[in-house]
Amino acid sequence: MSTAGPLPGSHGRRNFLSRFVVAVQAAIGGAVSCVVGGAALAPSFASHTQSWQRAAALADLADGVPTPVTLRLIRQDGYRQVVDRRVVYIQRDEALGVRVLDSTCTHLGCRTRYDDASKHFVCPCHGGVYDMDGSVLDGPPPAPLRRLEARIDGTDVVVQV
Amino acid sequence: MWTALLDWIDSRTGIRALRAHALDEPLPPGTGWLFTTGSVVALLIGCQVLTGIGLSMYYVPSPSLAYDSLRYLMSQVPLGALMRGLHFWGASFIVVAAVVHLLRVFLTGSYKAPREVTWMTGLVLLLVILGFSLSGYLLPWDQKAYWATTVTISVAESSPVIGGVVANVLRGGDELGALTLGRWYAAHVFLLPGALIVFLVAHIALMRKHGISGPISPQAGAPVPFYPWHVAKDTLMMAAVFAALFTAALLLPAHLDEIANPADADYIPRPEWYFLSLFQLLKYFPGPLEVVATQVVPGVVVGGMFALPFLDRGPNRHPWAPSRRVFTLLFSMVGAGIVALTVMGLRDAPVRFDPNVWGPQSMAGYLTAEDGGNPCARCHVDGGPASPVQVTRISRDEGWLTFHMSDPAAIAPGAKAVDPTAEPMLDEDATRAVLAYLRRLRAGASPPEVPAASATVVKTLGTRCVACHRLDGDGGDTGPELTHIGARRDAEAIRRIVTDPNDEYGDSMMPVYGPRLDAGLIAAIGDYLAAKK
Ligand code: FES
Numbered sequence: 179m180s181t182a183g184p185l186p187g188s189h190g191r192r193n194f195l196s197r198f199v200v201a202v203q204a205a206i207g208g209a210v211s212c213v214v215g216g217a218a219l220a221p222s223f224a225s226h227t228q229s230w231q232r233a234a235a236l237a238d239l240a241d242g243v244p245t246p247v248t249l250r251l252i253r254q255d256g257y258r259q260v261v262d263r264r265v266v267y268i269q270r271d272e273a274l275g276v277r278v279l280d281s282t283c284t285h286l287g288c289r290t291r292y293d294d295a296s297k298h299f300v301c302p303c304h305g306g307v308y309d310m311d312g313s314v315l316d317g318p319p320p321a322p323l324r325r326l327e328a329r330i331d332g333t334d335v336v337v338q339v
Numbered sequence: 340m341w342t343a344l345l346d347w348i349d350s351r352t353g354i355r356a357l358r359a360h361a362l363d364e365p366l367p368p369g370t371g372w373l374f375t376t377g378s379v380v381a382l383l384i385g386c387q388v389l390t391g392i393g394l395s396m397y398y399v400p401s402p403s404l405a406y407d408s409l410r411y412l413m414s415q416v417p418l419g420a421l422m423r424g425l426h427f428w429g430a431s432f433i434v435v436a437a438v439v440h441l442l443r444v445f446l447t448g449s450y451k452a453p454r455e456v457t458w459m460t461g462l463v464l465l466l467v468i469l470g471f472s473l474s475g476y477l478l479p480w481d482q483k484a485y486w487a488t489t490v491t492i493s494v495a496e497s498s499p500v501i502g503g504v505v506a507n508v509l510r511g512g513d514e515l516g517a518l519t520l521g522r523w524y525a526a527h528v529f530l531l532p533g534a535l536i537v538f539l540v541a542h543i544a545l546m547r548k549h550g551i552s553g554p555i556s557p558q559a560g561a562p563v564p565f566y567p568w569h570v571a572k573d574t575l576m577m578a579a580v581f582a583a584l585f586t587a588a589l590l591l592p593a594h595l596d597e598i599a600n601p602a603d604a605d606y607i608p609r610p611e612w613y614f615l616s617l618f619q620l621l622k623y624f625p626g627p628l629e630v631v632a633t634q635v636v637p638g639v640v641v642g643g644m645f646a647l648p649f650l651d652r653g654p655n656r657h658p659w660a661p662s663r664r665v666f667t668l669l670f671s672m673v674g675a676g677i678v679a680l681t682v683m684g685l686r687d688a689p690v691r692f693d694p695n696v697w698g699p700q701s702m703a704g705y706l707t708a709e710d711g712g713n714p715c716a717r718c719h720v721d722g723g724p725a726s727p728v729q730v731t732r733i734s735r736d737e738g739w740l741t742f743h744m745s746d747p748a749a750i751a752p753g754a755k756a757v758d759p760t761a762e763p764m765l766d767e768d769a770t771r772a773v774l775a776y777l778r779r780l781r782a783g784a785s786p787p788e789v790p791a792a793s794a795t796v797v798k799t800l801g802t803r804c805v806a807c808h809r810l811d812g813d814g815g816d817t818g819p820e821l822t823h824i825g826a827r828r829d830a831e832a833i834r835r836i837v838t839d840p841n842d843e844y845g846d847s848m849m850p851v852y853g854p855r856l857d858a859g860l861i862a863a864i865g866d867y868l869a870a871k872k
Contacts (some may be wrong), residue, residue, distance in 0.1 A: 192567060195567035195570075198567075198574070199574045202575070202577075205578075206581050210385075210386055211389070212418075213390070214392065214393035216417060216418040217396075217397075217418040218393055218396055220416050257408040258407065
């Protein structure tokens with residue numbers, strides 16, 4: 179079509195070119211969008227990695243009594259590292275091995291405290307009460323205290339975080 | 340149903356008329372491939388906008404995080420490196436495409452009446468694109484970015500009268516730092532895009548107002564509708580350029596130097612290739628003549644381009660027409676000059692930084708920080724109070740790190756009074772070496788392999804000798820370079836000089852090491868350096 183201009187009878191060619199233009203431009207746009215969209219969305223679907231961390235020495239744990247321990251969790255937050263602190267109660271006795279409970283109340287997230295007199299975990303916020311094993315005894319909490327995987331490694335207790 | 344919906348939308352918005360207006364423009368017969376250059380620029384602009392938005396989700400314009408955020412994007416985020424690659428190479432492609440477009444407009448004389456203003460908006464767009472490149476260059480906050488920007492700002496500073504003020508505005512103060520990064524970032528993502536939109540809209544509107552200039556001499560025949568006849572050519576051209584860009588981004592990942600180190604005055608700054616001609620020009624106009632290279636020559640070239648449609652007013656658009664010859668010649672000369680200067684600039688390009696090529700200083704830092712029984716490992720161990728050094732990817736500034744290494748307990752400067760009589764944990768030389776090592780870690784290097792036998796030698800070289808001597812890229816320039824010392828001296832001579840330089844040179848600035856270092860170590864240093872041919 180260098181000098182002649184479009185021919186009246188070139189309808190088929192016109193249609194073909196239109197499709198070609200739409201297809202190629204969509205492919206270019208699609209390629210860029212896939213790269214940018216992929217990079218933008220990728221972290222949303224990244225899986226959480228778990229690791230074992232030393233929590234306490236066995237020798238420091240009184241038999242049968244839940245002992246509060248502050249875990250220092252170093253977590254990768256994108257391009258920076260942050261340190262989270264989480265209080266867990268570690269309980270150990272012959273029959274049970276170790277049991278590690280997250281002290282966070284399952285109602286609205288206050289920190290529960292172990293009350294030695296009643297042998298319960300009590301939440302100061304709305305009166306939630308949990309048994310030694312974390313199950314709910316009273317109050318609004320909808321679920322038992324979260325239990326962390328734990329095992330004894332030599333002379334230490336390690337937990338999965 | 341579908342048609343009914345379209346009819347309704349059309350009746351409320353007039354979208355069909357808009358589409359017809361946009362696509363059915365009749366083009367002069369013979370409008371061919373030469374007239375696809377503008378579309379390529381438009382494609383690349385669109386690509387830069389999209390990848391730029393993607394990058395901005397990760398990038399943080401702060402000296403302590405900019406580098407780490409990019410390093411994270413490139414190494415941890417799927418497709419992140421490709422996205423940055425597209426943006427990085429897109430910057431080069433866009434400059435080439437804009438210049439090709441300008442060349443085409445010049446050769447076909449398309450700037451002539453009534454298209455003078457179209458030409459001038461195009462020139463502004465070219466300057467905006469160069470502004471994007473310049474401001475984008477600083478953002479990664481690596482060595483290259485930092486030092487090239489230092490040069491850019493001193494160029495601005497050399498302007499007569501207003502230089503100082505301009506430089507301070509560009510820097511946001513009198514030091515290059517956090518405030519500089521903030522304003523260059525704002526320019527790159529807000530101010531320049533604003534200018535780009537305004538002038539791009541104006542450029543395209545004017546192009547439509549006056550129509551495409553078409554072939555140099557009018558050709559017979561009926562006008563060709565823009566769509567799909569010419570759009571097909573545009574599209575094919577865009578596809579070819581995009582394929583090239585994508586390939587470049589895939590095969591050649593965008594570069595990221597070591598993190599900016601303002602203390603490293605030895606770094607040889609180098610601009611992106613499209614500013615190399617100016618950089619090279621600077622070398623021919625030293626001292627007070629610098630303004631010639633930085634302002635006069637570029638000013639005359641840019642000014643001449645803006646004035647071109649008013650100087651070359653004859654109707655003939657052929658580049659070799661008698662009325663145009665002189666302009667074509669001048670234009671070619673300027674073009675040839677720019678190409679020649681660029682080629683010369685490219686020839687003394689520095690070696691590409693590779694974080695895995697270790698110098699003695701960073702290796703000494705590695706040995707200090709990671710070797711068994713070192714002071715850092717008291718806390719920085721698995722399960723210890725702090726993560727291992729290799730894991731922490733410390734993103735503190737060097738002032739903090741220096742402080743921490745002299746008094747590790749003070750992890751928050753100012754929080755605890757420093758005991759002035761306490762011995763520092765690491766001395767200054769060791770601290771510098773550890774900092775060099777941490778920069779490597781941050782640049783993504785894997786640990787070096789230092790043979791156990793030469794560990795002490797490397798540690799000594801990397802902490803003491805590099806204070807004055809350059810060796811394998813590390814060190815100062817007070818003393819002679821040692822990288823190829825083995826070619827000039829044998830082991831025995833080196834041992835003698837280190838033991839007492841005055842023996843060899845008479846009165847030497849170099850300290851006498853005989854009494855300070857173990858004789859066996861000095862001999863080992865001699866052997867080690869003598870092997871550096
Ligand atoms: S938060 Fe614990 S009871 Fe409401």
